[in-house]
Amino acid sequence: MPLATGSVPAVDLPVSEARSVRTADLAVRTEGLTKRFRSGQVAVDGIDVAVPRGAVFGFLGPNGSGKTTTIRMLLGLVRPTSGHAWLLDRPMPASGASVLPRVGVLVEGPAFQPYLSGRRNLARLDANDATADPRTAPRRIDEALERVGMTAAAAKPYRQYSLGMKQRLGLAAALLRPRELLVLDEPTNGLDPQGTREVRVLVRELADAGTTVLVSSHLLSEIEQVCSHIGIMSRGRLLLQGERHEVMGSGTPHVHVTTTPADAPHAGALLEGLGVRHVTVEPATVHATVHGVLDDVEPAVVARTLVGAGVDLLGLEVRRQSLEELFVSLTGEGFDVAR
Amino acid sequence: MSPADLAPVPAPASTSSALHGPADVPADEWEPRRGAVGRMLRSEMALVFGRRRNVALLSGLAAVPLLLGLVLFVAQDTALAGQGPGFVGRVTGNGLFLVVASLFLCLPFLLPLTIGIATGDAIAGEAAGGTLRYLLSLPVRRTRLLLVKALATLAFVAAAVLAIAVVALAAGALLFGLSDLTLLSGATIPVGEGVLRMAGVVGYVALSLTGLVAVGLFYSTLTEVPVGAMAGTVVTAVVSAVLDTLPQLAVIHPALLTHHWLDFAEFLRLEVDPAVLGQGLAVQAAWVAVFGSLAWSRFTTADVTS
Structure with a gap:
């Protein structure tokens, strides 16, 4: 099987390192995952992701590099053109019904019914989850709201929320149930510095409780601070992945x-x-x-x-090289839209 | 989210809680629960019927018999009394006919428009708002989601027909009084039986609309633009009605979506012929089967990129 290295051959060490981990210890695994859209555009090009259980995996890449399409394939929203994906050792999308209740999700920004309150939106999501216990729903909703600091605004219609409040409600939805894996796409988007710090604390605390977290972000400093592992995507390819200190150590002093x-x-x-x-x-x-x-x-x-x-x-x-320097040296494009 | 709130909170292992780790969760936590579909359906109904726009839509439809009744009431002593298409001319003689006349007026456009709005919301609306990706990631099985959406939409359409009929009956009774029903043949039946015949009309009209609901749901799975799905649904009904008027196409008329819509008049005959009603309902069942299957195959395989 080819290693998921891109145009920079010097950094295949973290990838081979990750592949030596037993697959049963991986919360997220893909093999040759590829998505070619009908337009012919190859959004994701044969990537082999490996996220160990318990890791906080920082998923980096310029806009348009294929991060979100990868996440959508992991969740069964988008069908891969070829390749395979596993979440918590179960093949996706075939095992979605049994795996996804254990996965909390925030994909491409929060989305809720605009004319329902925050609390009723969470209640609606919970009512649609076939494995959720309706008897504990009110308590779980209250706890999730409190956890993201949204208790006071819970009765307001969603359309009146600021961007930061919407983002917090999205996090609350991901935390409605105890999760083994959290997939957080740009979780700090729209949050002020205080909110960003809170999310960081939250992620760290969830990870300490044993939850694996896959977090994508365009803010490198955030990733750098919370992640145990890092993967960098560019133009649909996974350029490198591995433990943070190894990835960072691969930079020259x-x-x-x-x-x-x-x-x-x-x-x-x-x-x-x-x-x-x-x-x-x-x-x-x-x-x-x-x-x-x-x-x-x-x-x-x-x-x-x-x-x-x-x-x-x-x-x-x-x-040593900062993550940002590493990122730019790998992708060569900073944070401009890749295509 | 103060630091104190973030301290690990011990919770009993038998209950689920967002505040403790996944290791404490009992094994059956992730099994589907009994009554899950019912819970989902109730939630969907609350969403559809709780939406202000939909309530306004139902109110608007319910206003049709009221306005029609008032117009006929005001004009009943003029030379124009007793004129009008369908059964409009007979309303002043018997308030029961306001039910039939109102449905007759709403069928060509207003009810298809209602179906278009409801089906456009169902899938395309969720896709446009981005909520579809979150529902599917919960997860909700796509087949189940489509089924629940179809049931909620059908319930809304049935409520629309019922709202028209109930207001028509009340307004008809109030403005013109209810009397023994004179049938198409000239025979009369008692007012009680007449009301039952009107219930039959309502049931037949509601079932006649199921084919268009299936078509609308299929359009809704094709697009992320609810208005597009809505327009497609309305256009389909209008085109069907137009084709139904061309004698050159007589051979396909019996299979057209709208061809049997006015067969509810069968309930105004002395002997209601089940074969006539059955044929109309069979055509609807065929449209439901074809477009339900199309919607299912499209929705269960489509990439959700919104």
Whole structure:
């Protein structure tokens, strides 16, 4: 079976890592999942997703990269052109009736009946869930509303809600029942910073309780903070996936040396002598910065060499690539619409 | 959502709760429950009949016999009294005829429009609002959703016919009084039996509309635009009625959706012929079978991308 690597061959390590996990331990698994729409457009191109149970899987990609189509195929809303998908070890869409009650869903923004109140909208969803217990419905609805801070607005018609309130009600719907898996597509869309933080806390807490979370977002910093695993999609392909620290670790470390302007050129020469690549010197009136790509050079060796040569070492920092840098280096397109 | 609320809350393992982990859930938690379809249907009925637009629609239809009755009442002493198509001319003599006359006036356009609105809402409306993807992810089986939507739509259409008939009966009794019913042959039957005949008319008209409901539901599965499905449904009824007037097409007339709609007049004969009514209902059953199947095959295989 081909690995789901895209045009960047250097990062197949996390994918092969994920594939070594036993399939029974995966909450979400796909094999060669492909969707070609009738227009001929290939929205998803043979991806092999592997989300371990208990993970918080950050699903990243520019708009139009195929994230939502992938999620729709996982949920049985869209039929794959080829390939297979499993949720909680059951094939989809064949086992949807038994699997989906255990999956909480927020897909492409919240959607409710506009003229019903928040509470009645949740009651309607619960009444349509054949496996939900009607006797516990009022309590579960109250708990879900409280959990997302919507108790006060529960009696207002949905159409009067702000975007943030709609988003919270969508989260409440996903939390109407205890879930083994949550699929959250852009859960913080429209929320203010406080609401964003609350969602982050909520996701972390649900994950601590044993729920697997698949969360897509275009805000990289959010993903970076809550995720244990990361997958990056671009143009319908899964470029890489794996544990966050491995994905991030696959980026090359950079060294940043702060010194006096007088010593800066000397420091630059010393770094080059050690084998540091792309050394650049940024002179300034007070502090000068010298940076370069560290590769296999030990930071301790850099520090010892500089100090030993009499350079005034004011600061030395080793930085790995940020998720955003990694993302841009992989997709090469930032967050513009891919197509 | 204060930090205190986010602390894990212990809950009894026998009940479900959004606040505790999935490990505490009993195994039968995910089995379908008895009465689930009934619960779903009640919820759908509440949605359809609770929607203000639909209530206004029913009220509008119920106003038709009222307005018709008032017009005939005001004009009954003029030279125009006793004129009009269908059974309009006989209303002033007997209020019972207001039921038949009102249905006669509503059948060509207003009732198809009602069906178009109700069926357009059913699937295309949910798709347009995005709620369809959430219903299907609950999950609701697509076949079951289509069935519940069809039943709720049929209930709404039946309520529309009933609303017209009940208001017509009340207005007719009030404005013109109810008397023994003079049938098409000139024979008369007692007023009590006359009311029963009107109930038969209402039942036949409601069943005559089932074929168009199936057509409308099929259109509704084709589009994410409720207005498109609605227009298609109305156009279908109008085209059928037009084709029904062309003598060159006489050979297909008996199979047309609207051809037997006015056969409710059979209830105004001394001996009601079940064969005539049966033929009309058989044609409707055929349309329901064909377009119900089309709607089912389309809806159960379509990609939901809205």
